[in-house]
Amino acid sequence: MATNGNGYLAGSNLEKVLRAGHFAVTGELGPPQSADPEVIRKKAALLRGYCDAVNITDNQTAIVRMSSIGAGAIVVQEGLEPVIQMTCRDRNRLAIQSDLLGAYALGMRNLLCLTGDHQTFGNHPNAKNVFDMDSIQLVQTVTAMRDLKVFQCGDAFKGPEPRFFVGAAAAPFADPLEFRPYRLAKKVKAGANFIQTQLIYDIEAFQAFMEKVRKLGVHEQTFILAGVGPLKGPAMAKYMKDNVPGILIPDELIERMNRVGAPWAGKSKDELTKEDKKARSEAWQAEGIQITIELIQQLRQIEGVAGVHIMAIEWEEAVKPIVEGAGLYPRPVVTAPVPQPV
Amino acid sequence: MIVAEQKTLEEIKSLVGSAKNVLVMGCGTCVTVCFAGGSREAAILSSSLRMTSKLDGAPKNVTDVTVQRQCEWEYLDAVAEQVKEADVVLSLGCGIGVQAIAEHFPNTWVVPGLNTKFLGLPLEQGIWAERCAACGDCILGLTGGICPIARCSKSLLNGPCGGSEDGHCEISPETPCAWQLIYDRLSSLGKLEVLMDLQPPKNWRTSRDGGPRKIVREDLRLTIEED
Numbered sequence: 299m300a301t302n303g304n305g306y307l308a309g310s311n312l313e314k315v316l317r318a319g320h321f322a323v324t325g326e327l328g329p330p331q332s333a334d335p336e337v338i339r340k341k342a343a344l345l346r347g348y349c350d351a352v353n354i355t356d357n358q359t360a361i362v363r364m365s366s367i368g369a370g371a372i373v374v375q376e377g378l379e380p381v382i383q384m385t386c387r388d389r390n391r392l393a394i395q396s397d398l399l400g401a402y403a404l405g406m407r408n409l410l411c412l413t414g415d416h417q418t419f420g421n422h423p424n425a426k427n428v429f430d431m432d433s434i435q436l437v438q439t440v441t442a443m444r445d446l447k448v449f450q451c452g453d454a455f456k457g458p459e460p461r462f463f464v465g466a467a468a469a470p471f472a473d474p475l476e477f478r479p480y481r482l483a484k485k486v487k488a489g490a491n492f493i494q495t496q497l498i499y500d501i502e503a504f505q506a507f508m509e510k511v512r513k514l515g516v517h518e519q520t521f522i523l524a525g526v527g528p529l530k531g532p533a534m535a536k537y538m539k540d541n542v543p544g545i546l547i548p549d550e551l552i553e554r555m556n557r558v559g560a561p562w563a564g565k566s567k568d569e570l571t572k573e574d575k576k577a578r579s580e581a582w583q584a585e586g587i588q589i590t591i592e593l594i595q596q597l598r599q600i601e602g603v604a605g606v607h608i609m610a611i612e613w614e615e616a617v618k619p620i621v622e623g624a625g626l627y628p629r630p631v632v633t634a635p636v637p638q639p640v
Numbered sequence: 641m642i643v644a645e646q647k648t649l650e651e652i653k654s655l656v657g658s659a660k661n662v663l664v665m666g667c668g669t670c671v672t673v674c675f676a677g678g679s680r681e682a683a684i685l686s687s688s689l690r691m692t693s694k695l696d697g698a699p700k701n702v703t704d705v706t707v708q709r710q711c712e713w714e715y716l717d718a719v720a721e722q723v724k725e726a727d728v729v730l731s732l733g734c735g736i737g738v739q740a741i742a743e744h745f746p747n748t749w750v751v752p753g754l755n756t757k758f759l760g761l762p763l764e765q766g767i768w769a770e771r772c773a774a775c776g777d778c779i780l781g782l783t784g785g786i787c788p789i790a791r792c793s794k795s796l797l798n799g800p801c802g803g804s805e806d807g808h809c810e811i812s813p814e815t816p817c818a819w820q821l822i823y824d825r826l827s828s829l830g831k832l833e834v835l836m837d838l839q840p841p842k843n844w845r846t847s848r849d850g851g852p853r854k855i856v857r858e859d860l861r862l863t864i865e866e867d
Contacts, residue, residue: 418811430841543802543805
């Protein structure tokens with residue numbers, strides 16, 4: 299595989315950490331539904347030092363937000379490394395490639411290739427979608443941009459090529475379940491250097507998935523980061539379990555959330571004082587963070603898991619206690635330019 | 641076949657506007673089979689328009705006629721006289737029928753009475769579903785005879801995405817996941833290995849994205865006589 303001369307594909311911090319064999323930590327930063335750069339700066343300050351890189355979501359759940367690349371440029375200024383998320387929903391192959399040239403020129407080095415949530419979920423359900431390519435074709439395209447130095451059409455660049463550390467997502471528990479390890483293998487075959495999974499709460503089910511992944515040898519060809527996210531309360535857990543495709547939450551975890559809320563249980567909204575609600579919310583949050591720490595410790599024991607991707611959207615404050623609690627702080631600084639082969 | 645649905649009477653009334661002589665033209669092919677614009681629907685709509693115009697205090701002269709196919713000149717020729725007498729032709733054909741009338745009768749005002757929905761089939765009495773997107777480069781041979789372009793909400797060629805659950809698409813529990821269908825079918829046929837190939841980005845030029853499409857078959861064309 300072609301490299302950029304120093305042995306790295308892209309030379310991003312995330313790539314260095316992973317290739318040095320460290321257990322990686324990535325986070326997530328959701329841009330605002332406004333043009334306010336301060337929101338990004340505040341969130342970046344909460345994540346800096348606790349993640350090796352942070353994903354900047356791309357109009358997540360099909361709701362218009364500041365662009366991933368725009369927000370990513372601010373994140374770079376703030377001394378944090380972004381993982382640019384790029385969906386196939388909003389851009390055709392011209393727009394995707396052109397935006398990625400810009401992202402690279404602005405200093406971005408990691409890219410997560412996604413299909414994208416359908417626009418019917420979001421705040422512009424009347425929009426025309428694009429889906430000119432799918433996520434696997436996007437991985438292939440950006441890999442060829444880096445390694446073959448060509449655009450999707452085959453034309454060569456007129457100057458330096460964009461060199462991204464290329465990622466893709468995996469949904470281990472979406473249907474058809476039996477096909478999921480193979481679809482992951484397809485993404486890796488297309489060129490995915492790292493994988494971030496959907497939220498994992500069911501360790502046993504994930505172990506079964508990883509066993510199949512290992513049988514395919516996929517874990518040796520890519521870095522798999524398991525997705526985790528702190529639950530904010532039993533209602534959120536129940537909602538995700540029932541409504542979000544591909545998320546399994548064992549009843550035991552919902553029960554744990556219920557248990558810490560027990561002192562306030564059985565009371566109606568009006569009976570609870572403001573202080574009660576605050577105390578209950580804090581109890582839930584503490585338990586949510588504790589569960590996440592335990593999940594990370596369990597995930598770390600699974601062969602082929604190279605790191606975790608912490609999704610604490612609109613709750614970036616949770617990342618610090620999670621990373622510290624999981625014994626993953628401080629984050630490694632990799633300076634040696636001698637990575638293991640990919 | 642082409643599947644269509646009638647517009648609301650309100651919209652049809654506003655499209656017809658103040659025209660006095662209205663010709664409702666049904667079509668005897670696809671839209672007859674899907675109960676949207678055949679002779680029966682044309683007759684019912686005509687009487688609805690007559691009644692409603694009477695109630696509105698401006699009675700219209702509404703007649704109806706149904707041709708075998710609005711999309712062929714020869715069938716339109718047969719009703720040329722009626723078309724000429726009308727102030728407006730309300731076509732109950734698909735979008736092709738409406739345009740054929742407009743193209744064939746340059747001096748006639750024509751409006752659509754249907755919304756053309758999709759290329760599909762009746763699953764059972766009263767239910768139709770989309771099957772083909774007319775992309776111009778059929779890939780059904782790669783997918784076990786189930787089209788992801790028309791039936792996957794994201795037209796994925798390397799599906800399914802992470803939104804597939806219990807056999808349905810993330811957009812609605814009523815929408816089957818095309819890739820689950822493809823997976824099940826290839827699995828039952830013992831051909832799952834087909835799914836391990838990476839499908840490259842599609843050439844959308846053969847689809848609408850390449851501009852309006854046209855087919856010229858020299859082998860079928862009639863010899864053009866020299867002047």
